[in-house]
Amino acid sequence: MWNFLGAVKSKIMVLNSVSGEKVNKHIDYSFQMSEQSLSSRETSFLINEETMFQKNQQSKDSIFFRDGIRQIDFVLSYVDDIKKDAELKAERRKEFEKNLRKTGLELEIEDKRDSEDGRTYFVKIHAPWEVLVTYAEVLGIKMPIKESDIPRPKHTPISYVLGPVRLPLSVKYPRPEYFTAQFSRHRQELFLIEDQATFFPSSSRNRIVYYILSRCPFGIEDGKKRFGIERLLNSNTYSSAYPLHDGQYWKPSEPPNPTNERYTLHQNWARFSYFYKEQPLDLIKNYYGEKIGIYFVFLGFYTEMLFFAAVVGLACFIYGLLSMEHNTSSTEICDPEIGGQMIMCPLCDQVCDYWRLNSTCLASKFSHLFDNESTVFFAIFMGIWVTLFLEFWKQRQARLEYEWDLVDFEEEQQQLQLRPEFEAMCKHRKLNAVTKEMEPYMPLYTRIPWYCLSGATVTLWMSLVVTSMVAVIVYRLSVFATFASFMESDASLKQVKSFLTPQITTSLTGSCLNFIVILILNFFYEKISAWITKMEIPRTYQEYESSLTLKMFLFQFVNFYSSCFYVAFFKGKFVGYPGKYTYLFNEWRSEECDPGGCLIELTTQLTIIMTGKQIFGNIKEAIYPLALNWWRRRKARTNSEKLYSRWEQDHDLESFGPLGLFYEYLETVTQFGFVTLFVASFPLAPLLALINNIVEIRVDAWKLTTQYRRTVASKAHSIGVWQDILYGMAVLSVATNAFIVAFTSDIIPRLVYYYAYSTNATQPMTGYVNNSLSVFLIADFPNHTAPSEKRDFITCRYRDYRYPPDDENKYFHNMQFWHVLAAKMTFIIVMEHVVFLVKFLLAWMIPDVPKDVVERIKREKLMTIKILHDFELNKLKENLGINSNEFAKHVMIEENKAQLAKSTI
Template sequence: MFSERTDDDFSFGIERLLNEKTYTAVYPLHDGDLRQPGSMRYLLYNEWAAIRRWYRYQPLDYVRDYFGVKIALYFAWLGFYTHMLLSASIVGLACFIYSWITLYDNKPSEDICNSQISMCPLCDNWCSYWNLSETCVHARITYLFDNPTTVFFAIFMSFWATLFLEMWKRYSAEITHRWDLTGFDVQEEHPRPQYLARLSHIKKKQVNIVTNTMEPQVPFWRMKFPATILSFSVVMLLVVLAVATVVAVVLYRMSVLAALSVYQDRVTTSAALFFSTSTAASINLCCILVFNWIYTFVAQYLTEMEFLRTQTEFDDSLTLKIYLLQFVNHYASIFYIAFFKGKFIGSPRKYNKIFKNRQEECGPEGCLMELCIQLAIIMIGKQAMNTVLEMLFPLFYKKLNTWKVKIGLQKDQSPINKEKQPQWIKDFKLVEWGPRSLFPEYLEMVLQYGFVTIFVAAFPLAPFFALLNNILEMRLDAQKLLTFYRRPVTQRVRDIGVWYRILDSIGKLSVVTNGFIIAFTSDFIPRLVYRVAVSEDHSLEGYLNHSLSYFNTSDFQVGSSPRVGSANESICRYPDYREPPWSENRYEHSAMFWHILAARLAFVVVFENVVALVMIIVRWCVADIPKELSAQIRREAFLTNEIIIKQEALRAQNGGNESRLNNLLLNCPSTPDQWDTVINKTLSDSDLDLYIHKQQHSTLQEPSTSNSGYLKAPTQV
């Protein structure tokens, strides 16, 4: 308490004094110097944070003792996630190696390289006819990510995501028990200082049923409701802005492709496609980094306006807002390439235009290669930039704080001796670790988890690159905490919070997206239908010619015919399943188109139901709590109850109640089954927990010399 006012129930705690600028900073001191042997900080820096120790398990109990449960639980989750990525990386690399070995055995890509097929122009007016063999390299690279192992790896990663979450629940249960977090209740949190400061003018109060204290009551219609509506509206506006950015990048790709086609004598079509896709992905990455900063600032401001009482409520609401915005920001362009690009372009007879411009088209081998490029640039580029910035920013702020402290000591005319400076001055030069500093760390890993699971069918090397990044990220985060930041105030949490629900939602979404990517983005289904229903020897011989439709150049739509190139072309080809110009229903969808569409939809239904069924079986087979741990918890509860009852008997004896003592000792259960029977007949779980808590508190507050032997066991439990 820092006030003498009896009516101010919340004039307590250092956080409010910090918020009111009474104090400049508050922090626990680091344990010695990084170069001072014998200290816990020195030990953690050399045995945990050192990159050369990347192959060792983390000393999580020491991390918990030094930084607290909240930070230790983050590193436990990150270490477990990295460990689970090892199996996914091995399978992904095996699939990639198989596709590399069989690269030149793929009949469609070899037919593309050896073809002399004249293709229809990719744009109006300026683009000319081009030879399909120009996309030879493009087709071979596409095969590395679109081959028979793609389906197997997508199914494997769906199971992996489910198994990862189930195994984490088991591992988290062990950690929660070992660190004694099972009885922690977040509802006991006190209000946030910012919350109380914003409601200081509110006179109407109500009793909090948990803490039994008077708290200001937020008017719903006058303050709560308008703030919620404003927050929702702004978030939706930012989502629309992210989508508009994707549209702008699409227009950029269209304009670059048209511009490069002007120099067709020096630039091939495949090179133009690769250049436009790569530069557009790089621009999209820059937009993502800029919008990330804007979204974070706006989301924090909006969440502050919602009048959320506790820090846990505030963090959960902020997490959902920022993740929704970041999800759209990172994945919108990828969803466009995977599910919309080249799907509704029409035919050369009549293109479906937007603002009088033709839509983007995929190459003859589909959009999977462009999707892979987009994924690789955004995922790997973002991880590399984040790793660099996460180390540079704290280093910059540390130098700035060091300069401020030096100037302040000179003004105070205090002697400056780096070797003899007290620890609090050394730590004051470091960067403050805020209450939400773990949020960007979790966000980065959860976004990476989305890349690894949602779109893994298009980029099987994603788990491998994620593994390499996380091995480095784990040790660099540890170095950053020990080197650049003040030692944070320890916090107790039961689990990773709302992040688990987000991870679970991503795992379920990944089943849907991978099924649609295989069915509609890759060429797996058309090739399968051709093998089964068309090819006589069930091979891909002739598949290329079968997948290209014919078009008579005299039937071009007005304004779409090429002004440059050969004027002698009478027939060109384009990737689609349509009737030829000599057919009665020319340029209409052929029967094969509807057969393939039906096969695509059937595959999605079968894929998702089979994967969902296996996921349910996995969840049913894997228990949330290991059997040994469950038995250990029951055994500890039994010992605790036995000690409490015997302790009560001894207290009754000391009080002179001999008859009550004898009755208690005579009827005291002696086996675990008897204890369970007595407990089930008398108390519910919540009543029992409350009773045990009160009895433990009373025994610890009133020890006696005659029962010292019974006091040690409850403390250990």
């Protein structure tokens, strides 16, 4: 009788699953009908079902009820609350659990006296067959109907070279490929059901149970219907809700437990010794769901593509290393007869002294590692690489949609599922133009105040980032004089060669300080942005994630990249010249670049922020859950003689949370920005990202399999809004790298000198350093800027293209300045047009969906239609009770009638 009621209740929910209001209306109706049809004795039996079971000794790794037959699909936990709302919470739990039973779920409660800490209750939930088949139809879950006759892609000849990277086929493809169709309770005999207990994988089972939990009511409070496990978790009525892992990660399961996929994942995916192996993507999808699976597909594909960029970047770095000693500019700077005789103007007012150019010898050589002829090539290469990466990812995503049965998956299915918080807060109803049903509706005027607050908060925090960057600049300016006066004393007028110039020293300390400020601001903003997004009351989970994504990405873009943009495009560009410098706040002189350019400082800034973020992120991801779990287990294991059961072990693990995957994507996309936006200044950035991602994959795998509770499986057919962000950053990267090569690098001035101003035919770059430095008359220094100590020389040099003091246009820009500026603008236009042309050609040539995938999709659709057609014909034949000849004749008559009707029309 109970299964019958569950089936009736589930059927009502199937017919009304599109509209959240109608689902809840029929839930109430089914509850009333079931209460009327059941006697008080039967109702009491349902409420106290756990008393039927005897407490038998069982294995601590068991994932079954006490009878050893019914599998645990979900677990709720709570503790006794001694506060004033304890009775209210108890009443909510009682009503909620009663309503769960009415939906057909089966519950078993573990008393707190049997738990390790002696204070936690556990409610174990099992979904019987009738519930599973009903909600599988509601959620449109695809299940196998026939084993596929389409062979898997064959290995190419090069794939045999990659043999050590491959996983065993039993791990890579844990299940055969099938033709699938959306499950239907009325066509159960169509599907390959060998065993009802194992037909639905555990990921589908916990997804179905969570769907029920998220919509089950627990009472009426303040005249409003309250429902959903999330509200109960937020009010601490339940302390946690989670599906169980299927076993221990360090050992395989023993019968009667099913195959331990967690152990298989740990052995073949989460171990650091397998860093060179491919990922068991199908197994990840089967265990954690498509949404987490596609993240690891994306991370793995991105890492593979980084390998090619890292190889080219490393080659460019090696070229700079080999050519460093033969670089004419560095040779002249280091030459005691050239650079040693050039007296440079002071780097700050009064305190700083004059200095010799050859004191920057080592810095100029180091700068050549990243500022050489290969810089232009690598900038263009990365513009093409990012296009190939995005186009090939679209192909990989299309192939994934076919392999994981997501071809017909539409995001709109999830958009129609309203957030319980939204439904609870809505006081209005509105007719849905698509479903023609009344559904919760929140007018725009009620949201405007929160939107305004949200926009103001984001703007405020972005302003804080800019303010902190200005504060770091002020720090650099204020300490620069100290470094300069300390490092450029009288000894600097001697032929001293040091790497730690005042610019480099200030840049190093400023970059470290800026990185610390970035981490602090990011920590606080994460909390505030999540709270504000909740206050906006988004309609669906997708709207919630999209709103949070916009807030977090805008902030992190400004937070992590603003200092790099400053060094690349502003520092040293508006300095002025000796005697007429520009000042910040009329107090500090604007920062100057090193005589070798600002590129080395941009490289330093990028290296510290990028490397520091990656190291800090990996340590945090590994240490934080490990320490929390250790402390939680330490507090929980107070009754060591008790059975430390499977659900208690998972309860003591850290929760991955609904936004866990969001922050993983955000971290990867932020790294993508470092690799693409400023890569012209640091060819080793792809190599650092590659090393980090190899570690990141294993860290993420390790923490998911060992340190986190199992997540609720959910579907996704793409990386969502992150793909649009990647496209936007790819376009922006072309412009930023073109401007870095033109205005931050020294390559364009050198080329102009090489082709237009060099007078040495055998060694065209000879004399470039002298040509790039202008002359200033010391007597023209204003009194408040000149060094206090007098010198016996009458001129000093500074980096610019200006007329000398003996010219009638003294200190104005000369013609070479305008030639260099014209060359820079020409280079930007040419590079952008060339790269964009290649990007558009590649995007046009590379199809979004590979041809073989299109053919496979067509083949599968054809076979599915044929199987369904044959099934329906056979079913009709059985219902009519006629023989084959009569049935064929009947079908022919019906077809002739249809053709005649069609011709008549």
